[in-house]
Amino acid sequence: MATLKDVSKASGFSITTVSRALNGYDDVNKETRDKILDVAKELGYSPNILARSLVKKQSNTIGFLVTDLKRESIKDNFMFETLCGVSDELSNLNYEFVLLSTSTSKQKNKTYSQMCAERQLDGVVIQGLKRDDPYLLEAIESTVPCVLVDIPVEGVNTGYVTSNQLESAKQAVRYLIRLGHQHIAFMNGSPNAYVSTVRYDAYRQVLHEHEIDFRDEYVLNGDFEELASKNVALPFLLNHPEVTAIFCASDVMALGVLQATRELGLNVPDDLSIIGFDNILLSQYVSPPLTTVGQQPYEMGRKAASMIVNIVEEQDAPHEVFVNNQLILRESVTKNRR
Amino acid sequence: MATLKDVSKASGFSITTVSRALNGYDDVNKETRDKILDVAKELGYSPNILARSLVKKQSNTIGFLVTDLKRESIKDNFMFETLCGVSDELSNLNYEFVLLSTSTSKQKNKTYSQMCAERQLDGVVIQGLKRDDPYLLEAIESTVPCVLVDIPVEGVNTGYVTSNQLESAKQAVRYLIRLGHQHIAFMNGSPNAYVSTVRYDAYRQVLHEHEIDFRDEYVLNGDFEELASKNVALPFLLNHPEVTAIFCASDVMALGVLQATRELGLNVPDDLSIIGFDNILLSQYVSPPLTTVGQQPYEMGRKAASMIVNIVEEQDAPHEVFVNNQLILRESVTKNRR
């Protein structure tokens, strides 16, 4: 492959001048620049990024760090989607991007800083590390900037993008109310999970907002499991015919409720509107397709990418970005006709 | 970050010796090696891959080239799975790996060779390019080795990994026969698709193998669509009660057949065994879960990765590898009890 030296020889100008011409400096004559450009094109010259990075002390590449890109993560298209987002945005911004997957065994051999130093990464976006992962802690301390997706942690060179958990849950409940539902039940997950409490709060707050009395017996516990939800929904729906809608803290629990309605011979959405959370893949295949609120991992990836290059390039941009979860309207919810 | 020079100074040995010690050359005294290792560890030294690549003229990184990692490719977990495979295998082999996504707009600015040269890629694995993609043609001609997944094309530094379409289809039919089925129908897709003819051939060959008469009326055409398959299956199943099994050239068509059985009040698999092709996501969620033959993209990724480093390292290994499609046994097939 042609190098600067080759172009230099072929054009008759020094390496310095060739370099400066190609990089658009203005202390080179128009004529000589044109000539150099011609020669460069003819020779198919393309700068060696490695050499450039070496001297400029920055590589124009961002790492995307995930845990264990092993077989299991396949079912999790969340990661893949954020990856797509990151990749797209970075390529727009003319950054390269390398995929880094860690495993505990690797972490023994190499620290996070070493990993960054080796490739002279300008920054890294991190996704899916456990909160106590040593790499995560190191990353936050490190001088090389990073942005975390879905891990709201503050740090020096650190930013994060996450979703509006509370607000989106509220929106789901508001949607039901908007459609005229007054007796709305809530299927909660295990109460000691963070998201459970958030969704529970959302439920209560929106009821309050609309001056609908909160009723303790309208809160069920499905423990994030399909079967459990079905079992708890079954008697509930029998005893509370006035309930026309139910907000479930997860799609799997919504599926359980759906089963319960089938066994009771109830029609969804005519007899009962169901709204889920997560937008799992199955939710669009089930019958009727589930209205649910889903995250937007692709969007989060894009935002993360754009944030990391902002930080890298020291433009002051917010170090905290929310990507709104999105209410996905399908067919398990309808107007209250009673 | 600590460099060789730092370690050199801190340990009192020359840069050369430090380098050789760290790289395990045997012309350095045990004592001094130990000392150097100690110092290196203490300083947190980690070699700069860029500098190393520059001088060694090889980067130890493999590119994974896909078209347009844009939003649409998300639904296609095929790509993601092969990516996982490639990544896993490469990390086992101590290679780095960068994701390259092309778009027609990018291709105008940069040729394939330039893309490789810039990063000094040792090799690239290519997935999902159209057969007439300019990059593909260039890749085959190029001096930098590449392996193609699912694109059986010969070239100089080129290899490919693909799946045994014919053999796996045969296996599916054999499976039915093994379970005692004698009257086996075949739901074909549109006959001018390549895979259709392959699966049709497989069907006929296996029947012949087992001396079962081929019957023209046992071949249906579902055009790769669910509804069409249902409509064609409905009268067929009525008129041919002797048929106990049906091999479908795709899962979606199998789904159509499934629907037909429901409408006819037939039980799957007791009254009719159904076997599909593709292992689409829905196939495991439907009731009963569909027995089907699926590709193994993860495995293909691994094989591709391992092949590319073989080629790069000039070990002579086969430049053609088949990853067997796999019969995925679920619940839509059972023994013939008639």
Added chain:
DNA sequence: CTTGATTTCCGAAACGTTTCGGGTTTAAAA
């Protein structure tokens, strides 16, 4: 015709490695 500014160019050093060729010391053999 000087002087000073501007334009245009270039040499050389630097980035962090690897590696070639050779040099010094030590030990074994003659």
Added chain:
DNA sequence: TTTTAAACCCGAAACGTTTCGGAAATCAAG
């Protein structure tokens, strides 16, 4: 004691860039 070989070490060049500092040539002003 001298020669030879082995063991251990190092200087310097190279990889392909960028960039600092300055040099030559041109031009405008005095």
